[in-house]
Amino acid sequence: MNFSETPIQMASSTSFAPAFNCPTRVHGRAEFVKILPTLLDGASWALIASPFIRETDILVNLERSENPPTVIYDGVTPNPTISEIIDLAAKLPSVDILVAVGGGSVIDTAKGTAALAAIENNAEFFKDHLAKEIPLPDSFTAKPLIAVPTTSGTGSEVTQWATIWGDDGAKYSLSHRSLYPKEAILDPGLCSFMPREVTLYSALDALSHAMESIW
16 A cells, blocks of 8 residues: 555445545655655645654754744643643644644644634634534634654544543543544654653554454
């Protein structure tokens, strides 16, 4: 399979159930810094990451590229909260694409930010959608997202869901088909920048999910 061109699809075993379809293009074994400019194709973009990115040479390479990020936000913390995402969305300038480099919390933060941009940063509606399950408007179309995971466990780079936490510790789910990342870049080298425990535990998480699906 050519991961750079073929969306993940699996035919149903019966004619009654719909075929599985993931619209995200997955680029496997790709070097993130080299493939990203091609995918951006000159578009303006915002980089969303956790503080780890400052400890690597990734940021320097991106800033020296022909199309550097319009803005860099590297303050994502584990288990993003509603207020953190609202604050981030208010700070970000208008860009064409969001690029999330990090684990599930980073990618989920980017999805939340993309959703807020789609509803013109209406924070109250965003809160009501999460806490009271108020439906998203029919016109909802999230800003395009490129997801670059640095851990193995969450799978957020190929799903339409994001887990967002309330400031009171409650756990909410954000979901919409347009929140599927447009592209997912799987660069194994990025795992080497993470703490050993993070790489180990997230890999075991991915393995447990695989075994669970078989069970």
